[in-house]
Amino acid sequence: MKVLYIxxxxxxxxxxxxxxxxxxxxxxxxxxxxxxxxxxxxxxxGITGAICDQFFEAxxxxxxxxxxxxxxxxxxxxxxxxxxxxxxVNYPEGTPGQGMGVFQSVGGKKVxxxxxxxxxxxxxxxxxxxxxxxxxxxxxxxxxxxxxxxDIHAEATSEKMAMGHFFDGRASLVVGSHSHIPTADxxxxxxxTAYQTDAGMCGDYNSVIGMTKGPAIERFTTKMPKQRxxxxxxxxxxxxxxxxxxxxxxxxxxxxxxxxxxxxxEIMPL
Numbered sequence: 001m002k003v004l005y006i007x008x009x010x011x012x013x014x015x016x017x018x019x020x021x022x023x024x025x026x027x028x029x030x031x032x033x034x035x036x037x038x039x040x041x042x043x044x045x046g047i048t049g050a051i052c053d054q055f056f057e058a059x060x061x062x063x064x065x066x067x068x069x070x071x072x073x074x075x076x077x078x079x080x081x082x083x084x085x086x087x088x089v090n091y092p093e094g095t096p097g098q099g100m101g102v103f104q105s106v107g108g109k110k111v112x113x114x115x116x117x118x119x120x121x122x123x124x125x126x127x128x129x130x131x132x133x134x135x136x137x138x139x140x141x142x143x144x145x146x147x148x149x150x151d152i153h154a155e156a157t158s159e160k161m162a163m164g165h166f167f168d169g170r171a172s173l174v175v176g177s178h179s180h181i182p183t184a185d186x187x188x189x190x191x192x193t194a195y196q197t198d199a200g201m202c203g204d205y206n207s208v209i210g211m212t213k214g215p216a217i218e219r220f221t222t223k224m225p226k227q228r229x230x231x232x233x234x235x236x237x238x239x240x241x242x243x244x245x246x247x248x249x250x251x252x253x254x255x256x257x258x259x260x261x262x263x264x265x266e267i268m269p270l
Contacts, residue, residue, distance in 0.1 A: 007200045044231040065088070088116055091126075118178075147172045180203070210231055
């Protein structure tokens with residue numbers, strides 16, 4: 001299978017990067033399945049149903065979120081009726097929506113997508129390792145399902161790396177989100193799981209993690225939030241992780257960062 005995971009979409013610049021580039025990437029890379037993290041797509045805070053619909057129309061199969069999942073209150077009703085929009089699986093029982101789903105690829109293969117949120121320097125949610133383990137019961141990659149993707153939305157790189165190694169051999173891809181900066185450690189772990197600590201964001205990199213520089217810098221230099229953070233509005237870069245997997249085992253045979261448009265150097269799979 002050929003799967004693309006697209007990192008946190010930030011504001012209008014990020015949305016435009018995804019909507020402009022995803023249809024072409026879907027065709028040029030012959031993608032079987034696409035996951036987009038959209039939790040910052042509504043002016044930097046949360047996501048709306050209308051934005052979800054735009055991403056689905058552009059070629060996304062599943063949308064994940066994170067700690068900003070509920071910033072746009074309208075999404076609470078939308079997520080109850082749209083199984084392709086996921087929130088972290090380790091939210092408390094009774095939280096609207098689902099943190100895991102089994103979906104079908106273009107070729108009819110079964111793809112499991114699970115999102116978890118880390119606990120280090122984040123909200124004190126349930127144990128993400130135990131929550132993902134429960135979500136994976138009876139879902140064995142290469143046996144009962146064809147591909148397992150775990151989105152670990154976390155602040156600490158150590159927690160993301162621990163998640164990768166913990167599920168090595170049981171997932172096709174473990175990829176980090178939330179930090180908004182693409183890491184340089186794309187690799188296939190010893191057990192066959194593709195891994196990257198953070199896919200990076202889709203947005204304007206002439207910014208402070210997607211937000212305009214002035215107000216963000218003032219928060220650090222004066223410790224006073226003088227004005228609301230606003231997404232930067234320059235040309236956005238689409239950042240993603242591309243994975244090819246073995247059809248027999250569901251494990252990774254290739255993992256490559258993808259960067260298209262904007263200020264960062266372009267990287268595409270060979």
